[in-house]
Amino acid sequence: MSETGYDHAAVERRWQEAWDDEDAYRTPDDVDDPTYVLGMYPYPSGKLHMGHVRNYTITDAYARYRRMTGDEVLHPMGWDAFGLPAENAAKERDTNPRDWTFDCIDTMRDQMESMGFGYDWDREIATCTPEYYKWNQWLFSRFHEEDLVERRDAEVNWCPECETVLADEQVEGDDELCWRCDTPVETRELEQWFLKITEYADELLEDIDDLEGWPNSVRQMQRNWIGRQYGTELEFTLEGYGSVEAFTTRVDTIFGATFFALAPDHPISEELAEEDDDVWQFIEHEADPDGDEPNGVETGLTATNPVTGEEIPVYVADFVLSDVGTGALMAVPGHDDRDHAFAEKMGVDIEPVIAPKPDDWDGETVPDAPDVSEEAFTDDGVLVNSGEYSGLDSETARERLTEAIESAEEATQYQLRDWGISRQRYWGTPIPVVHCDDCGAVTVPDEELPVELPEFINTTKNPLEAAEEWKQTTCPECGGEATRETDTMDTFVDSSWYFLRYISPDREDVPFDLEQANDWMPVDQYVGGIEHAVMHLLYSRFFTKVIADNEGLEHREPFTNLLAQGMVQLEGEKMSKSKGNVVSPQRIVEEYGADTARLFMMQAAQPERDFDWSEEGVRSTYAFLTRLREMVAEYTANEPDGDDDAIASYVASEIDATVAIATEEYDELTFNRALRETQDLVRTLRQYADSTEPHADTYERGLSAVVRLLAPVAPHLAEELHDALGNDGFVVDAEWPTADVDYDYVAKRRQLVENTREDVRQIIDVAGIDDPQAIDVVIAPGWKYDALEIAIESDAPNLIGELMGESHIREQGDAAASYGQDLQAEREALSMTLDPDDEHDALESAAWLIEREFDAPVSVVRADAVDDGVLKNAEPGRPAIEIDD
Template sequence: MSDAGYDHARVERRWQEAWNDAEVYRTDDDVEDPTYVLGMYPYPSGKLHMGHVRNYTITDAYARYRRMRGDDVLHPMGWDAFGLPAENAAKDRDTNPRDWTIDCIETMREQMHAMGFGYDWDREITTCTPEYYQWNQWLFSRFHDEDLVERRDADVNWCPECETVLADEQVEGEAELCWRCDTPVEQRELEQWFLKITEYADELLDAIDDLEGWPNSVRQMQRNWIGRQEGTELEFSVDGHGTVEAFTTRVDTIHGATFFALAPDHPISEELAEEDDVVRKFIDHEADPDGDEPNGVETGLSAANPVTGDEIPIYVADFVLSDVGTGALMAVPGHDERDHAFATKMGEEIVPVIAPEPDDWDGETVPGVPDVSEEAFTDDGVLVNSGEYTGLDSEAARARLTEDVESAAWATQYQLRDWGISRQRYWGTPIPVVRCHDGCGSVIVPDEELPVELPEFINTTGNPLDAAEEWKETTCPECGGDATRETDTMDTFVDSSWYFLRYVSPDLEDAPFDVGRANDWMPVDQYVGGIEHAVMHLLYSRFFTKVLADHEGLEHREPFTNLLAQGMVQLEGEKMSKSKGNVVSPQRIVEEYGADTARLFMMQAAQPERDFDWSEEGVRSTNAFLGRLHELVETLFEADLEETDDAIARYVESEIDATIAIAGEEYDELRFNRALRETQDLVRTLRQYADYAEPNAETFERGLSAVVRLLAPVAPHLAEELYDELGDDGFVVDATWPTADVDREFVDKRRTLVENTREDVRQIVDVAGIDDPQAIDVVVAPDWKYDALGIAIASEADNLIGELMQESHIREQGDVAASYGQELQAEREALSMTLGPDEEFAALESAAWLVEREFGAPVTVVSADEVDESVLKNAEPGRPAIEIED
């Protein structure tokens, strides 16, 4: 401890070196009580931003807390090191992605050390190293062995700026922009490699209900993305084109189908476009699936309704998508808003066939036909205008029609599509496939030839691997003939779909992970990262985990038990970004105020999942608090304290116990801001105690020791310094978490009582204009009022006063009891039980010193039997009467 005060730079440097020398964060492979805490690993962009700092402070604080609770904690860090930004940066700087990435990693690692994050750096992984990405290739081969890999022609999302394919999840918004560069995405047909995630669609969807530790919003986003729909497939006959299969979830509306619609890329649409210039023009130039209104073109064809036999016109329409359902649909404008808008535009008939079910419907009477001329009726109801099915409810009609129609069958459709992992870029995992020139086709590279390493980077347009001629030309593993390597690399989300498993055995040379250790450590107990990864990363990680459970011996089918999606750090209500010029540098904050200040400010500003505004004033205030805590510990050693036993010490002891218990509960639930508020309130109480009286040595030291340990997860450097000053052995990171057994409800009632009483005194002094109070009496209510309150809370009687008067000791109070009963009657819905009279007396007596300190007047807590009735009538449970002598 410096005589000049809290020197954050010296303190932080000292303890970071000490932790490193002692290897305090190293985790053994074999442990008794494993707890896995993980933050989503970062892309190495060169510098930490405040979002990183917040994310990793959350996981670091929780890991430290669980360690102090006695758990064996795995808390690793690594780098999501492949990706297009590094490739673009290398091109711009005329360097190569590898050097650029490694330089960025070294910078960010130093910044993480400066923040005091307690990682087991022996487990560090970097996904752009052959030691890591060879296992991407090995997993690709295993997926291929299990028929979960396919190469096929497909319409893909192509970003012309990035010159690469994007997964559906990487196309953002109604404008369909690239998630990396905001360029409008085009559609191209390319031969691509796919992982068959749709094989696991049902399990991925059904298992969401079991992810109880995940935010509801994230779970719903995954449900929506998988998009399972139960419905009916049935065939419509089209002259000259055979039958066309359509999928509908509302076959009960089939009698109202007045036209049929095909996707622009449906095979029939493409056939028509070869002969019909109007259809070709629409498909090539006018179709806009993201337009404000549905658009289409007549084909001159008609489709036969399989139920009614009616011929209905066929359109090519841009609101029909080939990858949703079958790319063909029956349109029922009376009961679908989009179909209604299109029918109105094209002048097609709108026929109502479903009526709202009346509230008193008897199951037989057919309701009146609704008017759907202006607006579609889209709910289930009762069939009308539907021939023999009229009078059935929608659910029964769907079952009957699916049974009765020869071509109809129950079917399930998904929005989820197989995961296209091919990327036409250099900086990624090479796909381990060669194409044989002598007829073997596409051949998987054998395990013994892995990794297929990236060649030297060539700064060129398009895919640099296409320009690496020497690397491309190889031999076929099956026949030994000439072959060409696959020049596509894997989507970087492959890297992050299993990286959490590599941490358990990062140096393993003969497998991607040690299955036994993974089964001990997995699933991750607490995972933290941004909401922007709710679909892509989390869905892919769940998919990989399920495949590995089915085929590689992993015992767990979900990767993450609990998930926290942390909020953003904002400046004046806007997300920090370089383009807006509103970025706050973590390095500047650390240099000026210290890492502990930055960590503590972020964690106390809001609950982790909430956005919050960065505030320089808040940072300064946090820094001042740490300085005051430092001074408070020095007070303990500068004063010659003795062992005493008085009411003030007992009050402080009770607050120490309450803070320990409540802060622990809040840390358990990751409500760090509440835990820190409790701890800071205890620091305030200890300062007030030291200012008001000579503290009891044992109480004061116990309080400071509790504060230091409660702050240690969030402000670890100063906590280590103060822990050392208090004479404790070892590191605070290894210290035992303080414990106390208290009744949370009792504590809340006691604190409410004390604070309400202090506030009442303030109001009386203010309203009465008392500048210098001479004495303050606090009068506790009589016992019968507590009994009356208890009866009022428990009673369901309409006449509360009558019920109260059945109790003789209450009835004896006469008009006073009747008046109090009227008050209880009026506030009945808001009543809550307080402490009992004896508990209330003891609580007020132990806290009287706080009022004395604030107002400079002696305070006396008075029981009900010591005052006359005129004073007593104002005293109520939880709200004592107050008499102030001026």
């Protein structure tokens, strides 16, 4: 317990035990269609970090909110438990990955429970258990049956010291060293298992448009990763090698092709390297596809342009990739930025053949060629310097050239490549295949699944290669001797369908209950880091589509709404152990409580935004919770007996406004705004209690609303205060507060009151009034509201003339003309306000706030009660202020 706060440890322990005793968060199997709320499950690294806490507070808060609004909610948790880090940790500690992983899981589960996360732990999964990875293997077999699995040679990153394949992200630095042992990484060709995700490339791309609940940035990242391009395949003739196929999206620029480029691993490049030392040196030691500048080497060969017959030089260039297009391209430096940079570096000609289309272009005239010496012109336009095609627009030229070039045909290319799932690791799902000399690669029958991992052998090699007894088996087809596949699956396989396993985690006969999955899927709200915006989400979409096609799932997309939460930073930098700037969630829980940590993070910024951790902010949040607890304690000890007067009416309207606004913000997952509204209501209730004897029903309703509005984010203290206010049952099961108010009306009333208070402050400050004696707030006359409405609705160029067409406005003479000029000047920014009666009522009910702040009586005066000199300053939404000093 803090010296200045409440005993948060006792409160949190008491309610966590109560939730456990009542199984408060269990989702029964017999619900029809629960709201499915899911955070991306974590890798069990040993301890929660602040990124975990933020992610899971977001999902927990939303799940609690939906539950309080009456939904039945599915909110599970599990563990992405396979992977190389656990294998490395086990090797370093001379233990085994399983023990290490489950120790980490136990620790992190305890921490999650201490944070008060409301998970249905009956549905917990760990992907490293045979009960789970059996179904990875089963799905592999189903993919194999549908010809969506292939085994073929592929280039891989190979660490000779660790004797294992490395993913690209495990190759570090310009020297390309192994992340684990700093050994230089080699490139090798190995037989690898692939899932044919490219078979679904078009559907994966086209369905992105339907993911309206996903951030646009994530959708665009997926589009870019799939990288569909429509273009033309055509042949250039290379000296000594014959026809070589190239792909281009801009065949309209072919007259400007001034060189031809091959990827470093193109077969012709590799053949040249055997004979040309310069080419060999470049390929082996200089080529850097990830470099900032394109680089290459001239081969001495020429390529013949199929349209012009011109011979152009051939280069091996590192910006050409063998798995993009055909690994060979015609380079047009005048109209491609990358080609332009290369041409400048190598001294290759740069020729313009596309000109910007003039605004007054008649469809035939050939415009002047642009200057492309400094930078390429990359847009479509009109062909120039292109023989008989000059004067055509780019689109027409592409069509005609594709028809005219004998070797050309329309083609579609993708950046997306098939998914290589082979990993030379122990701690992963064994690929369910045996290799037989007679039968080849044979999948393990379903009845023999799971193929379980053998005991761990601590070796620098793949431990499965060393597990001789486990490796030796019999062929399911012929019964002869066979060996097991020793590659394990990429852990992305585990996470590509885990959301389905939560639905029926105890089923032993199927990976998931199909009927329930059809009822419960897709996930309504998914939350996770932006770093998973492409691979995990793309693979999950792929798996869902394959399962829909072959297993009867009725949904083709796994996640309806996606939120990519921002990072928790310290002094502008991401928290990391290497930087020594990690804040321990456990310390914060012990010192201030889980509710404080949760509330601080949710109020600090919108969930999508990064934000800086602040100890001062944590302390302030703890002080707020302490004050709220004191307010409830004071109310229950001494129930007030005040009148149901104008002040009580204002407070009641503020309660309604807060509920209406906070509810809308919770719906949008903008928790920071909802919490700001709730904290403002607490401030109003404190001012109310300090100013007068509160009306008991109004004050109690305000406190009850605050407690329920805070319950999704600060559940422990909310339970404590809900109970103290005399309510039965858990607050998590309480009804969400409601308010029958118009959101737009509430916002306008709020703005009116705040603007008026700010105007009073400004006048007192500028005039140097030390002791105001009285304050008059004067409502604008009705004709000004009519004029404002006309100005907003009118599109007449002469607004003043239209205003003067209204007799009751024209009668105001110079005042109408002056106000009309003001409206004309601000026409684009105008918006409707409350009507005069509503303005009067709103300000009259809020007058006590101004009186309390400035210790002076306040009168809210209608327009007909003052002279014209005062009224000239009064406008709709901005009453005139008269202060007697």
